[in-house]
Amino acid sequence: MNAIELKEINKIYRTDEIETLALENVNLTIEKGEFVSVMGPSGCGKSTLLNIVGLLDEPTSGSVIIDNTTIGKMSDSKLAAFRNSKLGFVFQSFHLINSLNVLDNVELPLIYRSMSASERQRRVREVLERVGLSHRLRHMPSQLSGGQCQRVAIARAIVGNPEIILADEPTGNLDSKMGAEVMDLLHSLNKEDGRTIMMVTHNEQQARQTDRIIRFFDGRQVQ
Numbered sequence: 617m618n619a620i621e622l623k624e625i626n627k628i629y630r631t632d633e634i635e636t637l638a639l640e641n642v643n644l645t646i647e648k649g650e651f652v653s654v655m656g657p658s659g660c661g662k663s664t665l666l667n668i669v670g671l672l673d674e675p676t677s678g679s680v681i682i683d684n685t686t687i688g689k690m691s692d693s694k695l696a697a698f699r700n701s702k703l704g705f706v707f708q709s710f711h712l713i714n715s716l717n718v719l720d721n722v723e724l725p726l727i728y729r730s731m732s733a734s735e736r737q738r739r740v741r742e743v744l745e746r747v748g749l750s751h752r753l754r755h756m757p758s759q760l761s762g763g764q765c766q767r768v769a770i771a772r773a774i775v776g777n778p779e780i781i782l783a784d785e786p787t788g789n790l791d792s793k794m795g796a797e798v799m800d801l802l803h804s805l806n807k808e809d810g811r812t813i814m815m816v817t818h819n820e821q822q823a824r825q826t827d828r829i830i831r832f833f834d835g836r837q838v839q
């Protein structure tokens with residue numbers, strides 16, 4: 617079973633003056649339960665790829681298939697609901713809401729689901745326990761270390777129980793010890809919970825610990 621399939625993906629950014637071919641004929645299959653790294657030099661198209669897989673941007677041509685559903689023309693609300701149920705996002709700079717405490721940040725993806733408040737609270741506490749932050753529920757992001765912020769962000773990414781986690785340089789802003797903790801957590805979400813993970817990274821050592829490295833150069837897959 618495949619979690620992610622890309623077929624003949626091209627992405628061209630057009631402005632008045634220039635056209636940039638950011639992805640060229642990308643074909644990619646990621647199986648359910650795989651942990652894959654995406655590597656390549658700055659500007660080679662990694663973020664563009666992650667945005668397309670994450671349904672945050674559309675390819676210029678080609679097809680995107682997530683969990684056996686071909687993403688065609690869906691209304692914005694259908695697409696948002698699909699994204700919300702299938703995909704969890706983790707970013708380099710955490711993207712937490714600074715004015716909300718840990719509990720409220722993690723609850724956000726559940727707000728639009730038909731779920732009772734008590735069920736939401738139960739689920740939020742469960743995932744915060746999963747990432748080892750049960751003792752920091754009422755802290756604000758500014759009162760947490762970088763590694764803790766990223767663990768809150770991971771809890772938020774998994775609270776809706778998505779099968780796929782997309783991580784864009786998840787340890788890029790962390791020192792090596794905190795980075796290793798975050799990587800351990802991602803590996804356990806993959807091995808123990810069976811989630812598919814696609815991670816962009818510049819860290820060769822972390823990439824080698826994943827099942828497969830996909831390398832890009834100049835918008836093309838090189839192996």
Ligand SMILES: Nc1ncnc2c1ncn2[C@@H]1O[C@H](COP(=O)(O)OP(=O)(O)OP(=O)(O)O)[C@@H](O)[C@H]1O
Pocket residue numbers: 629630636637638656657658659660661662663664665
């Ligand atoms: N909105 C945009 N408009 C025009 N060109 C863009 C846009 N976004 C990205 N590009 C171009 O597309 C190419 C791929 O960019 P992308 O951000 O995907 O690279 P990247 O591999 O993620 O780089 P980095 O490692 O530096 O984050 C680059 O040449 C970039 O300049």
